[in-house]
Amino acid sequence: MVLVITIGPFLWQLSTSLKSTGEDIHTSPPRFVPRDPTLGNYSAVADIIPVWDYALNSLKVALTSVVTNCVGASLAGYALARLRFRGRRAATLAFVLALLVPLESIIxxxxxxxxxxxxxxxLIAVVLPGSVGALNVLLMRNAFANLPYEVEEAAVIDGANVWQRFTRIALPSVKGTLAVVAIFAFMGAWDDxxxxxxxLSDSDKFTLTVGLNYLHGTFAGxxxxxxxGAIIAVAPLIVLFVCLQRYFFRGVGEGAVKG
Structure with a gap:
């Protein structure tokens, strides 16, 4: 039942997007399989609005957000979990409190x-507020905190500095959580x-979600x-999750040491 509730609306949107103008989409009972499937609706969307330009803008924003979040959250999370400095607990508390602040109150x-x-x-202005998310920092902090200290202590004895311990020992051990951060960052930037x-005020700089809003207004009929348009918007998210799902589910068991 949960699967039907979750997947059902997406399958209905996919079915509707493939139905021709001569086919009734309000039949009772609903028909999920189109009688005469067509891709003409997708080309019509591209004729109405520059959907691929909007998609490219969204892709630039999303990929930049992934890079900044993976790098920034990893560095901040490692510092909060493994380094000793004054104000570390206060900094952690600040990230926790940041999760309680709604966007509308600071926009x-x-x-x-x-x-x-x-x-x-x-587009830089679009990326900047979400360049390093508080939730992503806390996810990385918890992943690094679950790593055994003995491994890093051995590296310290061997003469490894902080940067070497971070890049060669800690970071490769939390690939699953890093994949989770990448997915969250991409989804947040793509769906915003x-x-x-x-x-944004110039139409040529619109992201996909803003550009597709014209379909809901002028062409709501x-x-x-x-x-x-909805399928075009959600397709990259599905592709991203399929590519990273192996690492995504590994995030559950982060912190294990392989011999």
């Missing part, structure tokens, strides 16, 4: 900041709608086009 301050930095109406809508 005006974010917009003011990017405007003062003269980054308004740029409110912030790009506020900070044709649900086939809306469904096709």
């Amino acid at each position: 005006i301050a974010q917009f003011t900041m990017v405007r003062e930095l003269d980054l308004h109406n740029t 709608f409110l912030w790009p809508l506020i900070v 044709n649900p086939r086009l809306v469904a096709a």
Whole structure:
């Protein structure tokens, strides 16, 4: 039942996007398999809006967010979990408290900041607020904290410095959590709608979620086009998860040491 509730809407959108204009999409009972499947709705979406340009903008934002989150969250998480410095507990608490702050309460301050930095109406402004997520930092911190200290102590005896312990011992041991961070960062950047809508004004810089909003407004009378746009938006997320699922499920057992 849970699988039907979860997958059902996606299959219905996929089915609707493949139905021709001559086929009724409101039959009772619903028909998931199109009588005459067509890809014309996808080409129609591309004719109405520059969907591939929007997708490219979203891809730039999402990939940049993945890189910044993986690098930043790994460094911050390792520092919080393995290094000893004054204020470490306060810094950890600050990241926890950051999870409790809703975006809507700080979005005006974010917009003011990017405007003062003269980054308004740029893709950099879209990436900047989510470049290092608090949740991702805490995920990496917990993954590094679960690693046995004996391994690093042996490396210290062998003369390894902090950077060498981080890159050669700690980081390779938490690939699963790193994959989780990558997926979360990609999904968050790819699906974000409110912030790009506020900070971007030129249509040629729109991300995919903002650009597809035109399908829900002007062309709401044709649900086939809306469904096709939704499938275009969700397809990269499915591809990403399929590629990283092996590492994603490994994240459950992070911290194990292989001999």
